[in-house]
Amino acid sequence: MTEFDVLIVGSGLFGAVFAHECRKAGKKVLVIDRRLHSGGNVYCEDVNGINVHKYGAHIFHTNDRPIWDYVNSFVEFNNYVNSPLAVYKDELYNLPFNMNTFHQLWKVKTPQEAKSIIDKQVAELKINEPRNLEEQALSLVGVDIYEKLIKGYTEKQWGRKASELPAFIIKRLPLRFTYNNNYFNDKYQGIPVGGYNKLTQGLLEGIEVRLGIDFFSAREELSALAETVVFTGQLDEFYHYRHGMLQYRSLRFEHEQLATDNYQGNAVVNYTERDVPYTRIIEHKHFEFGQQSHTVITREYPQEWSRGLEPYYPINDDTNARVYKQYKALADQETNIIFGGRLAEYRYYDMHQVIGSALYQVKQYLKISK
Template sequence: MYDYLIVGAGLFGSVFAYEATKRGKKCLVIDKRNHIGGNIYTEEMDGIQVHKYGAHIFHTNNQDIWNYVNQFVTFNRYTNSPVANYKGEIYNLPFNMNTFYQLWGVTSPDEAKQKIETQKQAAHITEPSNLEEQAISLVGSDIYEKLIKGYTEKQWGRPATELPPFIIKRLPVRFTFDNNYFNDRFQGIPIGGYTKIIDQMLKNVDVQLNTDYFDKKQAFKNLAKKTVYTGMIDQYFDYIYGTLEYRSLHFETKRLEHTSNYQGNAVVNYTDRETPYTRIIEHKHFEFGTQDQTVITEEYPQEWKPGDEPYYPINNTKNNERYKQYKALADQEENVIFGGRLATYKYYDMHQVIGAALATVRKEFDDN
């Protein structure tokens, strides 16, 4: 009946479905949730596009991918400039000259570099063996203690001394007064929300929501010549090598009736260990909203267990070795394509998911 059964209506599955349909293939997309879009799903509330699964800011250096997403929706000029709240003290992120001035009162890049170097020397770290040592060797002890340690330990649920150094090796440090978090050429938020993109991709595709692939796995496979699977790879193989680990998130979303502007910024990170959430998102600021009310979301990291929504893969040695075993099985699977964040046990930004999906399409259809 179908050429492709696509398990998951997120970004990877939707790009594949759109491209396959363009090539004359008949696709069925199924998703266990009651909506399309996966984790980039946005839902309108009082005229505000609420990011239901955490803040998503599109950014890329790739002109082709930027052109690709712009065929579906118009992007605004939003620039990601989060701020950090440490016990009521406010600092700019990423770490830049504004941050250094707020911390130390320094006004020149040379003064800031000297301050960081002095603190690095005082720590006597030669070869960082964990995240704490890596962070101090990059930015010194003041920034680490106020803006990294508490946030990171909440995010990962483990002491920084037990986390691998690679997590923080690409920490952005700038000696300019530039609050733009990303270095990419292109950045913005789709006007009207991310769901509009997926709507456009799937408008000519058969979609079934509230549909769990594993309820009737064999029957679903029989519906199509090939399956594109974007769910958890360990679940596909019945966890025969054990469970891959993730960090999960819990969101508390609140509509504030008599508040038009709660925090003055879309994203505020709470970097002390005592505040239970890692950040508060005020959704209206993604689209420069002027509504009389606002909607905020507190984001609480939590340990993942089967049945929870998996967000961040824990790519330590144990899990990566386990994933390799599942990947070997996937490579032997006939007529099944594994793709996306969960099926490849890899954290992706949105532009990377699209790039991976388009590469899969080119390979599948022998595009040059």
């Protein structure tokens, strides 16, 4: 007889939501994680009273009222609005591309003036069928926006020239012809008061969590502990890379504490020049309107992924789609294993999407397991 109903591999949002709903339904749950902390990539580290987003900025946003109410049932969210800035050489621009950006670029004041400049630049390029990301972006926004705010940032992010990247990566580039710096269009947006650990700890309350446990170091013994395994790690690793490795982009973070109360005046500032090695600087205290006398900043460096590094962004090209399809076929044949989350599903998820996926999958599981 097994000791647990469910073994959940990974304590990020998918695993934590799945665990919480199982416990509510009376299931006995064990959560394991290879890291020495729970919470996955939303984990925050307390650095002298500042909640540092250890694995990059996480800003919760959604149009889904039930999911907004769900997360707020564990911790109150503040009214933080994401309004990033972009630095190009000695110039400063508002993001996303809006009338403030266009005024900073061309000194225009009306939407019609901005549209006329963009339309003229696009028409002069005469790009009918974009062959790569560079041509796709140019055909959407023209030369000025592309050269100053897209090209360098994109090439750093992907580690290759924009002219070598497929056009489909940029399907559209939203142009907002209002003076609105709110990056997201979603109705609900904010940061947990006291940091994301409040959310994940609330989800995992009353559940046994074992940290520093690598599932693959004792796979058979751990799987034997429960009737059902919920796996949130890399799908190709689960199957010993038998069809090859799925590819990702990774990130490296450089955290620094500074003896100043305000370093850059904003939570997120992008650096769009190719020659600046990092893509952005995050100043964490501004997520929670902190008034501390010191601050903590993080420089974010994109890098090629290899085994041993954290996989952040799946590379959703045709080659990886074919490889993933083979792994998905194997996963679909499993009877007592559930795969979920950004790594197991090989897709980029916003936080509300991963929570929605977990709620859907746990509902299906609980129906079957009754």
